[in-house]
Amino acid sequence: MASWCVRAVRQSYSLVASPALLRASPRLLCTATKQKNGQGSEEEAVEKPEQSAGEKVLMEEKTQLEEQLKDMTERYKRALADTENLRMRSQKMIEDAKLYGIQGFCKDLLEVADILEKATESVPKEEVTSQNPHLKNLYDGLVMTEVQIQKVFTKHGLVKILPDGQKFNPYEHEALFHAPVEGKEPGTVAVVTKVGYKLHGRTLRPALVGVAKAP
Numbered sequence: 001m002a003s004w005c006v007r008a009v010r011q012s013y014s015l016v017a018s019p020a021l022l023r024a025s026p027r028l029l030c031t032a033t034k035q036k037n038g039q040g041s042e043e044e045a046v047e048k049p050e051q052s053a054g055e056k057v058l059m060e061e062k063t064q065l066e067e068q069l070k071d072m073t074e075r076y077k078r079a080l081a082d083t084e085n086l087r088m089r090s091q092k093m094i095e096d097a098k099l100y101g102i103q104g105f106c107k108d109l110l111e112v113a114d115i116l117e118k119a120t121e122s123v124p125k126e127e128v129t130s131q132n133p134h135l136k137n138l139y140d141g142l143v144m145t146e147v148q149i150q151k152v153f154t155k156h157g158l159v160k161i162l163p164d165g166q167k168f169n170p171y172e173h174e175a176l177f178h179a180p181v182e183g184k185e186p187g188t189v190a191v192v193t194k195v196g197y198k199l200h201g202r203t204l205r206p207a208l209v210g211v212a213k214a215p
Contacts, residue, residue, distance in 0.1 A: 099200045116146040161196030161207045163189045174206040184212035
C-alpha cells in the first residue's frame with residue numbers, strides 16, 4: 001500500500017513538471033492577456049463615440065459664438081460709422097449756423113444799403129459844392145454811411161455781386177429780360193438793375209440783370 005502511494009506521488013510530480021505543460025502555460029497567459037486587452041478595446045470603442053459627440057457639440061458652440069462675434073463686430077462698426085456721420089453732420093450744422101445764422105438779418109440790412117445807394121446816386125454831383133454846404137454835408141454823410149455799412153458787410157462775409165459784362169450765371173443772377181445790346185456778347189450781363197450779395201460764398205440775393213442776346 002505504501003509503495004503504491006509513492007508511485008502515485010511521483011506520477012503527479014512528473015505530470016506537473018512535464019515540459020509540455022510548462023510550454024502551454026505562456027500560451028494560456030497570452031490568451032488571457034489578449035482577452036483582457038480585447039475587453040479594454042471594446043470599452044475604448046464604446047467611449048470613443050461619446051467623446052466624438054462631445055467634440056461635435058463643442059464645435060457647434062464654437063461656430064455659433066464665432067458667428068455671434070462676427071455679427072456683433074459688424075453692428076459695432078456700423079454703429080461707429082453712424083455715430084461719426086452724425087457727428088460730422090452736427091458739426092456741419094453748427095458751422096453753418098455760425099456762418100449763416102445772420103442770414104435773415106443781412107437780408108433786412110440789404111434794403112437799407114439799397115436805399116443809401118439810391119440816395120447817393122440821386123444827388124446831382126454838380127450841386128455838391130462848397131457853395132451849397134448843407135447838401136454837401138448831407139451827401140458826404142450818406143457816402144460815409146454807405147462806405148461804413150459795406151465794411152461791416154465785408155467783415156461778416158457779405159460781399160456784393162457786380163456782374164456787369166460777366167457771363168450770365170443762373171446761380172448768382174436773375175434775368176429780368178433778354179435784349180440785343182450793341183457791344184455786348186450774347187449771353188452776357190448787359191444791365192444791372194439791382195446788385196446781388198453773397199454770404200460766405202452762398203448767394204444771399206441774386207443780382208437782377210438784363211441779358212444780351214443775338215440780334
